[in-house]
Amino acid sequence: MLSRRxxxxxxxxxxSIDAKAQEMKRQGIDVITFGVGEPDFxxxxxxxxxxxxxxxxxxxxxxxxxxxxxxxxxIAEKLRMENDLDYKPGCILVSMGAKHSLYNAILTLxxxxxxxxxxAPYWVSYTEQVKLAGGIPVVVPTLEQHDFKLTRSQLExxxxxxxKALILNSPNNPTGAVYTKxxxxxxxxxxxxxxxYVISDExxxxxxxxxxxxxxxxxxxxxxxxxxxxxxxxxxxxxxxGWRIGYAAAEKEIIEAMGALQSHATSSAASxxxxxxxxxxTGPDDAVVAMVREFAAxxxxxVDRLNSMQxxxxxxxxxxxxxxxxxxxLYGRVVGGRHISDDTTLAEALLEVAKVAVVPGVAFxxxxxxxxxxxxxxxxxxxxxxxxxxxx
Numbered sequence: 352m353l354s355r356r357x358x359x360x361x362x363x364x365x366x367s368i369d370a371k372a373q374e375m376k377r378q379g380i381d382v383i384t385f386g387v388g389e390p391d392f393x394x395x396x397x398x399x400x401x402x403x404x405x406x407x408x409x410x411x412x413x414x415x416x417x418x419x420x421x422x423x424x425x426i427a428e429k430l431r432m433e434n435d436l437d438y439k440p441g442c443i444l445v446s447m448g449a450k451h452s453l454y455n456a457i458l459t460l461x462x463x464x465x466x467x468x469x470x471a472p473y474w475v476s477y478t479e480q481v482k483l484a485g486g487i488p489v490v491v492p493t494l495e496q497h498d499f500k501l502t503r504s505q506l507e508x509x510x511x512x513x514x515k516a517l518i519l520n521s522p523n524n525p526t527g528a529v530y531t532k533x534x535x536x537x538x539x540x541x542x543x544x545x546x547x548y549v550i551s552d553e554x555x556x557x558x559x560x561x562x563x564x565x566x567x568x569x570x571x572x573x574x575x576x577x578x579x580x581x582x583x584x585x586x587x588x589x590x591x592x593g594w595r596i597g598y599a600a601a602e603k604e605i606i607e608a609m610g611a612l613q614s615h616a617t618s619s620a621a622s623x624x625x626x627x628x629x630x631x632x633t634g635p636d637d638a639v640v641a642m643v644r645e646f647a648a649x650x651x652x653x654v655d656r657l658n659s660m661q662x663x664x665x666x667x668x669x670x671x672x673x674x675x676x677x678x679x680x681l682y683g684r685v686v687g688g689r690h691i692s693d694d695t696t697l698a699e700a701l702l703e704v705a706k707v708a709v710v711p712g713v714a715f716x717x718x719x720x721x722x723x724x725x726x727x728x729x730x731x732x733x734x735x736x737x738x739x740x741x742x743x
Contacts, residue, residue, distance in 0.1 A: 356483060359482055360479055360482065360483065361479060368386045368387075368698070368702075368708055368709075368710050369384065369386045369387045369708065371702065371708070372384050372386060372702065372708035375702075375706070380706060381706060382702070382706045382707070382708055383706065383707050383708070383727075383731050383734055383735035383738065384707075384708040384727065385707065385708060385709045385710075385722075385723040385724050385725070385727065385732075385735060386708045386709065386710055386724060387724065388524060388587075388671075388672065388673065388724050388726060389592045389724075389726055390587065390590040390592070390642065390672070390726045391726055391727050391728060392590040392638070392642050392645075393590060394589065394590050394591050394594070394627075395589065395590070395631075395634075395638040397630055397634050397635070398589060398591065398627050398628075398630050398631045398634065399627070400630075401626055401627045401629065401630035402594070402623045402624065402626060402627035404626075405622065405623040405626035405627065406623050410622050410623055410626055411622055411623060412622060413618065413619055413622070414619040414620075414622045414625060415619060416610065416613055416614040416618045416619045417443075417444050417445060417606075417610040417613070417614075417619075418443070418444065418445025418598070418619065418620065418625060419445070419622070419625050419626075419629075420440060421629050422445055422625045422626075422628055422629050422632075423440035423443045423445065423598075424440050425628075425629045425632040425633050426438075426440075426443050426445075426598050426600070426632065427439065427440050427443060427600075428632075428633075429632050430567075430581070430600055434556075434567040434569075434570055434581075435567070435570040436567055436569055436570050436576070436581065436600065438600045439603075441603055441606070442600055442601060442602065442603050442606050443598055443599070443600050443606065444598060444599045444600075444606050444609050444610050444613065445596065445597075445598050445619075445620055445625060446596075446597050446598065446599065446613060446617075446620060447595045447596070447597065447617060447620045447621075448584060448586060448595045448596065448597040449552065449554045449582050449583060449584035449586065449597035449598075450476060450597065451595075451597055451613075451617070452582045452583075452584065452597040452598060452599040453476070453477075453480060453518075453550065453552060453582055454480050454483075455599065455609040455612055455613055456550050456580045456582065456599055456601075456605075456609060457480045457481055457483075457484045457486070457516075457550065458483075458484050458612055459605060459608045459609045459612055460515060460516055460548050460550070460580070460605070461481060461484040461485065461486040461515055461516060462484075462485065462486070462515070463485035463486070464485070464486070464487065464513060465485075465486045465487065465513060465514075465515035465516070466486065466487045466488075466489045466511060466513045466514045466515060467481045467486050467487070467488055467489065467514075467515060467516045467517070467518060468489050468491055468506065468509050468510070468514060468516070468517045468518070468547075469481070469488045469489065469490050469491070469518050469716075470490075470491050470492075470493050470499075470500075470501040470505075470518075470519075470520075471490050471491065471492045471493060471715070471716035471717055472493070472499060472523070472525050472526055472675065472712065472715040472716055472717035472720070473490070473518070473520070473715055473716050474520060474524045474525070474552070474715070475714050475715060477518050477520075478490065478716070481518075486515070487513070489509055489514070490716050491505055491506070491508075491509045492716075492717075493505070495666070495677070498526070498528045498666065499523065499526040499528045499666075499675075500523075500528050500530055500534060501519075501538065502534075502537070503537035503538065503540070503541055506538055506541045506542075507541055510541065510545050510547065514545065514547055515547070515548060516547060516548040516549070516550055517538070517542060517547055517548070517549050517550070518550045518552065519538065519549055519550070519551045519552065519568060520551075520552040521535075521551075521552075521553065521565070521566075521670070522555040522556065522558060522559060522565070522668075522669065522670025522671040523555075523670070523671065524555065524671055524673060525673045525675045525710075525712070525715045525717075525720075525722040526666075526668060526673070526675045527650075527668020527669060527670050527671045527672075527673050527674070527675070528668065528669065528670070529559060529563045529564075529565065529669040529670040530566070530568075531566070532564075532566045532571075535566055535568045535571060536571055538568065539568055539571050539572070539574075539575040542575060542578055543574045543575055543578065546578070547578065548578050548579070548580065549568055549569075549575065549578055549579040549580070550579075550580050550582065551567065551568050551569065551579055551580065551581050551582060552582045553565070553567060553581060553582060553583045554582065554583055554584050554586065554587050554588075554597070555587050555588075555670055555671040555672075556583065556588070556670075557587075557588035557639055557643065558587060558588065558642075558643055558646060558670055558671055558672055559643070559669060559670040560643070560646075560647045560650065560668075560669055560670065561647075561667075561669055563669040563670060565670070567581055569581050569600075577602055579601065580599055580600070580601040580605060581599065581600045581601065582597065582598075582599050583597065583598055583600075584596055584597030584598060585597075585628050585631045585632070587671075587672075588639055589631045589638075589639065590638075590642065591627070591628070591631065594621075594624040594627060594628065595620065595621065595624060596620055596624050596625060596627075596628045645729075646672050646725065646726070648729070649672075649725040649729055649732055650667070650668065650672070650674065650725055651667075652729065652732060652733070653665075653674050653723060653725050653732055653736065654666075654667050654668075654674055656736045656740075657674065657676045657723070657736070660739070660740055660743060661680070661743075662678065662680030662681040662684070662743070663676050663677070663678055663680060663681065664676060664677045664680070665677070672724055672725050672726045673722055673723065673724055673725070674722075674723045674725065675712065675715075675717075675720050675721070675722055675723075676720060676721055676723070677719060677720050678694060678697055678719065678720060678721055679719045681697060681743070684743070686700040686701070686704060686742055686743065687700050687703060687704030687705075687742060688704075689703075689704075693711075693713070693718055693719075694711040694712045694713055694718050694719055694720060694721055695711045695713055695718075697711070697721065698710065698711040698721060700742075701739060701742065704742050705735075705738040705739055705741070705742040706738065707735045707738050707739055709721045709722065709723055710722040
């Protein structure tokens with residue numbers, strides 16, 4: 352008999368959609384995928400060369416489980432220069448991707464029965480990780496007219512005596528919403544008042560458009576900094592998803608506890624990947640700038656095309672590489688012989704009939720929308736949208 356923990360966990364819908372699309376591709380079917388959030392750009396050459404050099408130099412053994420010193424120093428300098436955050440290397444933990452960093456933070460802070468506030472729409476793993484820790488995810492629906500961002504009044508209304516933490520994601524997956532400094536100050540005030548920890552997922556921080564500015568909530572003052580675990584990584588900004596390097600920065604007591612947990616669960620991240628990540632954080636950012644410029648062009652195109660389709664409305668995101676259109680205007684339609692009653696049936700119809708993979712909004716706690724990732728070529732975006740438009 353499987354454990355209660357195993358029985359209560361749902362598999363990642365984004366990965367299951369991608370798996371089905373990949374199986375269709377293996378069968379020779381031409382599928383265009385808007386599913387998984389992974390940049391289609393290659394890892395910049397200077398970063399790859401740093402990883403190759405580490406292998407050739409024999410840097411292939413275990414490292415300290417909390418990360419090599421030069422990477423933690425590079426992270427500390429990055430946080431100081433880019434985020435106005437002062438953390439010593441001893442307050443930084445390197446893990447195997449930002450997802451791993453998030454899980455370490457949740458397991459370290461959350462006890463059985465603790466409540467964790469999760470604004471919806473949310474990234475699919477937040478609620479599952481809270482449940483794995485024995486916590487209770489308290490999902491708070493945001494409002495589309497507020498750009499899917501949690502307000503102070505919504506947060507105050509969700510707080511109880513059992514509230515332990517808030518998971519905050521800016522720029523947001525799946526909506527691309529970016530919180531302003533003023534909005535974060537309002538949230539920080541509530542968290543300080545009630546002693547609520549903030550787990551701040553900032554992995555999309557460099558992917559930002561239209562002059563929007565990323566602000567780390569921990570930079571707003573010493574009190575909120577004490578309550579915040581800042582999560583980031585190299586995967587999205589540097590097209591390094593497969594290198595699996597994420598990191599967390601927080602008060603030393605929290606980081607040491609997270610490090611102890613990691614030491615028994617996984618030990619260190621891959622040694623050569625850590626060396627490559629040093630180069631990513633300290634090297635030139637030309638490739639990042641070029642990638643963001645291309646993402647912005649793709650975003651504009653996909654938003655305009657979606658809004659031209661009857662029954663579909665899409666807000667223009669300020670960050671990340673996702674569009675999250677409302678498709679409730681298509682309910683009641685018949686697509687490829689399927690009666691469209693919700694976002695899941697539409698996603699299934701688009702995959703089977705149009706051979707286009709998208710993720711239903713219900714996966715993110717928000718039925719009635721679909722998530723399109725524009726981390727794919729403009730050529731594929733155009734072809735995929737042409738297929739969808741033809742089917743609709």
